[in-house]
Amino acid sequence: MVDDSARAPARARRTQAERRRQTRQALLDAALLQMEAGESFDALSLRSVARAAGVVPTAFYRYFTGMDELGLVLIEDSFRALRGMLRHAREEGRAPERMIERSVEILIAYVRANRMQFAFVARIRSTGNGVLRHAIRTEIRLFVSELATDLARLPILSEWTTEDLQLLAGLLVNTMIATVEALLDAPPDAAPSEAEIARTAARQMRLIVVGVPSWRSRPAAS
Amino acid sequence: MVDDSARAPARARRTQAERRRQTRQALLDAALLQMEAGESFDALSLRSVARAAGVVPTAFYRYFTGMDELGLVLIEDSFRALRGMLRHAREEGRAPERMIERSVEILIAYVRANRMQFAFVARIRSTGNGVLRHAIRTEIRLFVSELATDLARLPILSEWTTEDLQLLAGLLVNTMIATVEALLDAPPDAAPSEAEIARTAARQMRLIVVGVPSWRSRPAAS
DNA sequence: AGTTTTAGTGGACGACTGTTCTCTAACATA
DNA sequence: TATGTTAGAGAACAGTCGTCCACTAAAACT
Numbered sequence: 001m002v003d004d005s006a007r008a009p010a011r012a013r014r015t016q017a018e019r020r021r022q023t024r025q026a027l028l029d030a031a032l033l034q035m036e037a038g039e040s041f042d043a044l045s046l047r048s049v050a051r052a053a054g055v056v057p058t059a060f061y062r063y064f065t066g067m068d069e070l071g072l073v074l075i076e077d078s079f080r081a082l083r084g085m086l087r088h089a090r091e092e093g094r095a096p097e098r099m100i101e102r103s104v105e106i107l108i109a110y111v112r113a114n115r116m117q118f119a120f121v122a123r124i125r126s127t128g129n130g131v132l133r134h135a136i137r138t139e140i141r142l143f144v145s146e147l148a149t150d151l152a153r154l155p156i157l158s159e160w161t162t163e164d165l166q167l168l169a170g171l172l173v174n175t176m177i178a179t180v181e182a183l184l185d186a187p188p189d190a191a192p193s194e195a196e197i198a199r200t201a202a203r204q205m206r207l208i209v210v211g212v213p214s215w216r217s218r219p220a221a222s
Numbered sequence: 223m224v225d226d227s228a229r230a231p232a233r234a235r236r237t238q239a240e241r242r243r244q245t246r247q248a249l250l251d252a253a254l255l256q257m258e259a260g261e262s263f264d265a266l267s268l269r270s271v272a273r274a275a276g277v278v279p280t281a282f283y284r285y286f287t288g289m290d291e292l293g294l295v296l297i298e299d300s301f302r303a304l305r306g307m308l309r310h311a312r313e314e315g316r317a318p319e320r321m322i323e324r325s326v327e328i329l330i331a332y333v334r335a336n337r338m339q340f341a342f343v344a345r346i347r348s349t350g351n352g353v354l355r356h357a358i359r360t361e362i363r364l365f366v367s368e369l370a371t372d373l374a375r376l377p378i379l380s381e382w383t384t385e386d387l388q389l390l391a392g393l394l395v396n397t398m399i400a401t402v403e404a405l406l407d408a409p410p411d412a413a414p415s416e417a418e419i420a421r422t423a424a425r426q427m428r429l430i431v432v433g434v435p436s437w438r439s440r441p442a443a444s
Numbered sequence: 445a446g447t448t449t450t451a452g453t454g455g456a457c458g459a460c461t462g463t464t465c466t467c468t469a470a471c472a473t474a
Numbered sequence: 475t476a477t478g479t480t481a482g483a484g485a486a487c488a489g490t491c492g493t494c495c496a497c498t499a500a501a502a503c504t
Binding site for chain 1 (some may be wrong): 260262263264265273343345348349351352355356359389392393396397399403405422423425426429430431432433434435436437
Binding site (some may be wrong): 016019020055056058059060110 | 449451
């Protein structure tokens, strides 16, 4: 207790690399937090982010050239988490029948755990600053493709064309996006509405997949 | 030519009511135009809107208490147009087989014609200012319900429960929204990509409806 | 040890914001 | 024609914004 050897006054002694990491993360977190609180991305300012991170505005420039660059990093990070989710779902879900319910559960668990990231992505998806919007669209397209190749492994879909698989994957991702938006709209800890959203999502996905057996790429032309 | 009786210097003589109407519309149009140009709603300012409308900032207050109120009016107007579209589609499309293609065509035609309104709604749907976001969500829910009661009239769906109809309608509306967003992302006059988006939308909707005959509200429990 | 690198401070700038006030000139009404 | 009404102008305010610059103090390197 009485020992010391390095007893800094409240402000711990840190290596410079670590300090840098912490400040950078504080900036990212501050931005994320403000977005979760309802602000749209381009409604928040460099100054307010720096302020919330407990840092003077000029320090911001040590890490990002501006808010745009910070936004791009945030997008990258968020989609890394999303990819983790997809991988998780891939390994977990194998039983073909309960697959939809499992997937929805995983999705919801991830939204709960990474609410800020999801809120950020959802907000920015349709919001200003063409650069960021474009980055998101690209990531989502990638996401759809990954899901499509996943689906290709299912026996029922083994004969589908790539194009049809993309179609199906796109439809499922659309539903997932709508689900996430509904979740984010609901209060953060409203268990009942959350359960209902989950139910709706699962039923919608089921409605999609029941059509799969009767699907023919180019249905007998009228 | 030499006649006059009321020769104002370029600025035509207008009745006051008409003048008021014009300025108000100029403000709405200016806001809409800036949104179409990529800005998110809460990135644009009262001053810039007034400026673009050719009016001094203070004149703005004669019509709206602030940007929020203008936003609400814009939402109302946009959804009036959307409802018009739905009515149009309802009267037009009767042949059950070509129905999907017809609907998609109508949707695309409407997006072309009312691009600004759609861009506005799409942008604001996931963007700041809880009030406006909530207003949009409400309108969309209403939209889904209208579509559901429309669907109820179809013979194949006559026996479906209300809940299932809402489910199906929600799914279709989700697809429509995704389609609109894709259209807005594409350049305003890119015929080829537009055609492809239309094709994808139609195919996705078809994939949904082919599942309809095999749907049972609560599928035989596992 | 002394020197260099660097994370963060603090002040200042010009531009833009929302809002409030007073004032003018065109319209409406009688 | 004289009166009231109203759309819009214009100036001014207190804030906030992004960005630049010179500076300090702590860590890293030699």
